Amino acid sequence: MTHIETLKQIASLGAMDRTVKISSSEIAEKMLTSPQTAARHLQSLEKNEMIERQTTSSGQWVKLTGRGIQQLEEEYNFYKRLFKARTPTEIEGVVITGLGEGKYYLSNDGYRKQIEEKLGFTPFPGTLNIKLDQENTIIRRSLDTRGGIRIDGFTSDNRTFGGGICLPIMVEEIRGAIIQPERTHYPEDIIEIIAPINLREHLNLKDGSTIKIKIE
Amino acid sequence: MTHIETLKQIASLGAMDRTVKISSSEIAEKMLTSPQTAARHLQSLEKNEMIERQTTSSGQWVKLTGRGIQQLEEEYNFYKRLFKARTPTEIEGVVITGLGEGKYYLSNDGYRKQIEEKLGFTPFPGTLNIKLDQENTIIRRSLDTRGGIRIDGFTSDNRTFGGGICLPIMVEEIRGAIIQPERTHYPEDIIEIIAPINLREHLNLKDGSTIKIKIE
DNA sequence: ATTACTAGACCTCGAGTAA
């Protein structure tokens, strides 16, 4: 147990920047628990080198250690990542004709089942290929760090099928995903989109049509 | 128990934006605990309306509720406040002559002892009064939200002494504090500073001298 | 493989005591 809640309380009393005087009951009150529990937590935090303290008969002087501050920073960074990644981003490109491989792969049960399970829809057997302009290519690079949904590779009929990463998106109210094969190095400015329906037909798209996709 | 750690794990799997399929063992692994514990936490989170889920014999589909997301946002906001407040801010003003009340109050044992305990220094009996310009007045208002150190009011010799709030600062490498009485409404552009020494003498300040103070 | 439930081990809690 890291007693992160107690550490938070101590930090909010200013103990990251200076030594502060606190009593167990004071912290206990804020945490809606007993002074004994707060005291035990303080002891434990000291033992784990999250705080430094001197106890006196009238209270205790406490300051967070570098490790304690780092612990809180890690929490902070976690939440930052969590909420930053949520900001929806739009990217734009033009429809092009791909190599037609998508149809082959998406007809494969190994991929289809994984997509059903992990993305929640049965993919139409075929991908929509989009060419991004320079500016949007930059946006796309940053997507790699967003962390998508892994599609695992597998072996079937003595052939190896590679894995990939999916990134859930919305195209005009249709739930879909960008799919990036792991090995094959597609040109960086081309993305492939899968969806539960035939997007080209449904949205009446032709080669050269511009299209906006929203990253979820 | 809020099981915030489990909620974090679920959220980092993308369950804030869509329903995701997860298994208890998957979460257990990330949290270095047993699948049983993870399963119990999931049940508990569902009961507390932090997540919605459907369990199947091959796993479960989970999505955070508004309440669950709010819970994480509150954590995020806590850390934001914690680290934002740490960024040191400088404010500037000119030295003026105050009413001389500071000397009277700081000679009082009730205040002196609290300042010694809570700020860690014995205050010189007297305050340095600073008049802020328009721009810095705005900065000062934001300080109220930073949360300072409370000095409690008390009664002594049949007289009531009001409480106040202290904000630790640095003035040219000298540790001090802005002190704001709780009741008396000082003009908003004037602050009073206390320190362990006579700042006016030590820094050779005269009325009209400009001075920079750094909020800790 | 998975979820759900049970039972005993284990640990954390808070009242009580001492200093």
Next chain:
DNA sequence: TTTACTCGAGGTCTAGTAA
């Protein structure tokens, strides 16, 4: 008042079982 310690109650854990 405070911290530190003890000990019994209650909660949480993991292993085992069932589906």
